[in-house]
Structure formats: structure tokens, C-alpha cells
Amino acid sequence: MIFEVKNLTKEFQIHNQMNVNIKVFSNLSFSVKAGECVGIKGPSGTGKSTLMRMLYGNYLASSGSIIICEKELVGAEPKDILELRRFKLGYVSQFLRVLPRVSTFRLVSESAIRAGVSSEEAEQKTAELLSLLRISENLWDLSPLTFSGGEQQRINIARGFIYQYPALLLDEPTASLDRENRETVVNFIETAKANNVAIIGIFHDETVSSRLCDWHLNTETFLMSSDKG
Amino acid sequence: MSPILEVEGLEKKYGNQAGCLDINLVLYPGEVLGVVGESGSGKSTMLNCISGQLLPEKGTVKFNSPSKGLVDIWSISNADQRFLARKEWAFVHQNPRDGLRMDISAGGNIGERLMSIGNRHYGQIRKAAEEWMERIELNAERIDHRPTTFSGGMQQRLQIARSLVTNPPLIFMDEPTGGLDVSVQARLLDLIRQLVHDLGLATILVTHDLAVIRMLADRILVMQKGRIVESGLADQVLDDPQHPYSQLLVTSVLRV
Numbered sequence: 018m019i020f021e022v023k024n025l026t027k028e029f030q031i032h033n034q035m036n037v038n039i040k041v042f043s044n045l046s047f048s049v050k051a052g053e054c055v056g057i058k059g060p061s062g063t064g065k066s067t068l069m070r071m072l073y074g075n076y077l078a079s080s081g082s083i084i085i086c087e088k089e090l091v092g093a094e095p096k097d098i099l100e101l102r103r104f105k106l107g108y109v110s111q112f113l114r115v116l117p118r119v120s121t122f123r124l125v126s127e128s129a130i131r132a133g134v135s136s137e138e139a140e141q142k143t144a145e146l147l148s149l150l151r152i153s154e155n156l157w158d159l160s161p162l163t164f165s166g167g168e169q170q171r172i173n174i175a176r177g178f179i180y181q182y183p184a185l186l187l188d189e190p191t192a193s194l195d196r197e198n199r200e201t202v203v204n205f206i207e208t209a210k211a212n213n214v215a216i217i218g219i220f221h222d223e224t225v226s227s228r229l230c231d232w233h234l235n236t237e238t239f240l241m242s243s244d245k246g
Numbered sequence: 247m248s249p250i251l252e253v254e255g256l257e258k259k260y261g262n263q264a265g266c267l268d269i270n271l272v273l274y275p276g277e278v279l280g281v282v283g284e285s286g287s288g289k290s291t292m293l294n295c296i297s298g299q300l301l302p303e304k305g306t307v308k309f310n311s312p313s314k315g316l317v318d319i320w321s322i323s324n325a326d327q328r329f330l331a332r333k334e335w336a337f338v339h340q341n342p343r344d345g346l347r348m349d350i351s352a353g354g355n356i357g358e359r360l361m362s363i364g365n366r367h368y369g370q371i372r373k374a375a376e377e378w379m380e381r382i383e384l385n386a387e388r389i390d391h392r393p394t395t396f397s398g399g400m401q402q403r404l405q406i407a408r409s410l411v412t413n414p415p416l417i418f419m420d421e422p423t424g425g426l427d428v429s430v431q432a433r434l435l436d437l438i439r440q441l442v443h444d445l446g447l448a449t450i451l452v453t454h455d456l457a458v459i460r461m462l463a464d465r466i467l468v469m470q471k472g473r474i475v476e477s478g479l480a481d482q483v484l485d486d487p488q489h490p491y492s493q494l495l496v497t498s499v500l501r502v
Contacts, residue, residue: 032489032494070486075482075485076486077478095482116439117432
């Protein structure tokens, strides 16, 4: 198994606003094997994004266990989580958070270089991916901060697919893309699956979701009721 | 991999005012540690105690020195401590005037640290200074100009070059982007990020700017009233803070 989640529980304790305790889900367990793609479903506010962020080590688990590529995330040292992200765990988020002044090309190639790919190979792959994703070549030397939403999303996708991580998290990867680009991205995901990548994603687009996902996990099933404490 | 820095039980008070209390931390080579907290929370006191500038009342600061092996920086001789501060770690002050000599040339500022550890070959020192000026994006033709003729952002970059010319494995930075306008900040941040990355520098960065921390730090310490109240992976502490004070800090930031 690439992802193994056991008895995962998440509550938010918000100290400064009347000390509210927000319970999200409890006892969530599932696993995903290599080459499998799982879609996370559930109404808004049931913890889909929270779960994705926990799988990336961005949110802490209240209890339970998350094992990714044989590494326990719950209670792990920051440096071990960073190492997992660098070599094993890719993440395509909806938002692009980068330093101003860093070019699109460098941003994409850096993900691969950090994972140990030679800069020559990384640069070649970057050019290939940016072309496939229809990012016009005269934008490559610019920072993506001024790009459109769809372009920024494609930069995030390029960063997630430039290196083949064995575990991949996709947070609405096709949300703001036109039909042609959506098709390109779906092809990327299909290729990754065929290459034995384990994928967990939130896909709002029904056709994309049914085409890619082997099964779905509904976060609503694991909801807890919230109370004010 | 063994840590480059291990701090245990560090304490410094000002009268009965807490400076920093019960500070424990470990820093690994190449790791960037961000320290956040409001003014007066003990960030700078802690940084000064760890970097050999302020004598702590309790605790140890163990530094894994490339030349001397594992040493407690507060139990070695003053001469040894001075050598380490010149050669093996660097300190970048918020105000470049505290880190530069304003009455000597830019090249002299960069070269001084090399001379202080025994370099005597004028040509080599000047060449190193020129290389570093280019690296920090200063026009090397201005090598003989004094820092007083430079802008704030240029002075800050010069201070960074001066600190890094001896190739230290460890750098301390106290609000390095404070007081600079945003476009200058962005340039400096990108430069710092690149240098830290390329040179594999272990870094302790004190700032109250959470956006700076998000861009640069691997790990964060949150300080309040002299103590570390929360620590963890940088994006995790910023996005899912646990301690009431960290939550307040993160939710108080205005979004642009």
C-alpha cells in the first residue's frame, strides 16, 4: 500500500473565538495501492480539503495514523515530512504561492532538481510539459504571479508532474481549465496511474471523476457533530 | 546527519523581566528555521545568546564547528569564539549599519572578514569581493564606493555578502527585510532563498513577517513572553496553528 490511513480523527480547537471546538471527522480509515486513483467526495464543509491537507502534513491529525510510502506522518519530524514531499509525495494545489521574481521555468524545473533529477534533464522536461500545457513560450521567463487563474493552475500541474512521485495528491486539478487543457491533464493522470502512481484527488467534474477514479471516499460518512465547548 | 547546533535550557533575564526562558532547539545542516513572535517576545535575545553576542545565564549552545568539532560556544576562549563568529557563522543585522563599516569601501567591507581570518593576498581578496558583489547583484564597478552612497536595499545585500564571503555553514538573520520597501524586499528574499539553497546554509531567521517565513523557512518556532510556545513544519504551523497565541498571530495578518 502507498497510502494507509487508520482511525484518523480531526478536530479544530479555535482558542480565540469563544474557544470553539470544530469536529471534522473521526475514525476514518482507508488505503490506496500503487496504480489506484481514489476520489474524495462529500458536500462542502465535510472535510475534503482538510483530509487532503492532513495527507500532505499541512494539517495535524488529532489522532490516528497516516502512513505514506511506509513513513508515518503523524508525529513525524518536520525534516522527515519535507523529505517525503521532496522525493515521494507530490501535491497539486488550487493555489500558487511563490516568491515574486522567480521565473515560471525555474519554478517548474526546481521541483525535479530538488528530487535529484539533473538540471539538464529537468530543463528539457520543463520545456516539454509547459508546451503540452499550452503555456506560451514568451511567458516562461516571467513570474507566474501575474498569470490568469487557469495558467497558474497549469503551472501547479507542471510542478506536480515533472517528477514521478509514487504518491500524488490532486486538489481539483482541472477546476479552472478549458476543455483542451482538461483533456491534457486527464491524460497526465492516466499516464501516472499506468505508471503505478497512487493518487488521491478531489475532482468536482463528474466526467473527469468517473473516468479516473477506481472508487470514491465520502467524507460525509465519517462526520462528527460539532459542539461549542 | 548530526545537528549543526544544539541549544539546551537557554535562559537570559533582564532584571526580573524575561528575556528568553527554557529555550531548547536543534538545527540541522541546510535547515532554515524561522522564529516568529511579537516585539518583546525574546526573539532577538535568543538569537544574540545563540550567536555569541549576549552571555546567557543558563544553558548550553553546542555548535558543530567544521574546524574545532563539537564546542559549547560559551565555554571556549574569547579568541576561539571570535574566530568562529568571523569564519564559521554569520550574523545579518536588521540595520545594515550595525553589520557594515560605513567608513570603508564596499570591497573593503567584504574583504575585511577574509583578512580577519588570515587572508593576505590583496589580489585574491579583491577578486573575491568582486565576485560577491556580482552574486548579490551589485555593480562591481562600485567596489571602491562607501556603503553610505548605497541605498538601504543595496546596503543590506552588501551586509549579506560580507557575512558569507568566508563560507560559513550557519547564518543568523534578525529581521533582514525589515524597513525595506516591498519591491526591494522581494528581490532580497529571492536572493536569500537562492543563497541559502545553493550554499546549503543552516539558517535561523527572526522576523515578524509571516509571509517571509512562509517563503523561506522549513520549520517555525513561535515565541511568546520569552518561551517557545509552538514549533513545527512551517506551513503546518501557519495553516493549522495549535497554541492560542500562534492562532492569534496567524489570524491577525491582513490579506492583500
